[in-house]
Amino acid sequence: MSGPDLSRSVDEEIIRYLSRLFGRQSEVHHTSLFPTNKSECLVVALDTEYYPDRVDSVSIELRAYTNGDFHISYIEVYSGDRRRCRWDRHDQPHNSRDHYHPLPAASTAAAVDHEYATDLTRVVETTVLPWIDDRVGIRWDSVA
Template sequence: MTGFDRSRSVDEATLRYLARAFGRRPEVEHTSLFPTNNLESLVVTLDAEYYPEYVESVSLELRAYTNGDFHVSYHETRAGDRRRCRWDRHDQPHNARDHYHPLPDAGTAAAVDRNYATDLTRVFEETVLPWVDDRVGTLWESATD
């Protein structure tokens, strides 16, 4: 992550809450809170059984900060091809503070401005999880074409 603001702190309470919430969901294979290779994150690995067999792995990576900034990345791997998108709230020169980087590569040039709920848990309920559900449906529809 470029332009990291050292004055912001990881919102550990929110990430712990989300880890517990995700841990209760049937489509979650496992969660990893503050893994050694990504100390500011919650990584949620989704159960590949919910996806067509050509999808090898799917995960979400969450970063939350006490100043309200966040980054939520969706990672999907199939046949060695990695696709990703990202929901962000942070100040930067390319978009509004709230913005979205779409599939397939979460590129900055394709980012679009968004308006997210103030609370990150609501961002998940209203934006991220419905998008993931739609993505699963899209993948299954394309698998039967």
């Protein structure tokens, strides 16, 4: 096993850009750029008014690196139960470089290979946000 990738540093420019984009969305309650407990991360708290009452909180955590690696987590607390999924681009032994860890736990064992756009902004636009829109619908359907 090799050591840490020294070329992998935080891509502050893209994270700041995405923070500005998310900050303009009505579905976003607030954003936290590089919070002290997640110093490489953009944390986006979504407005739970768009979800059924039993959804306590929803957030996105986004990490981006100058070598093209990224991790985007969706975290939903529903009736006290924490659910998580994650879109990843990084080298590791369990899947292809681009892969997805599904709900409910984003486990490595459940990860599936995926193919993402090269640009992280496009990944957010074409993969993550449509998935979240579908998830909101699923949450409402489960209440009916």
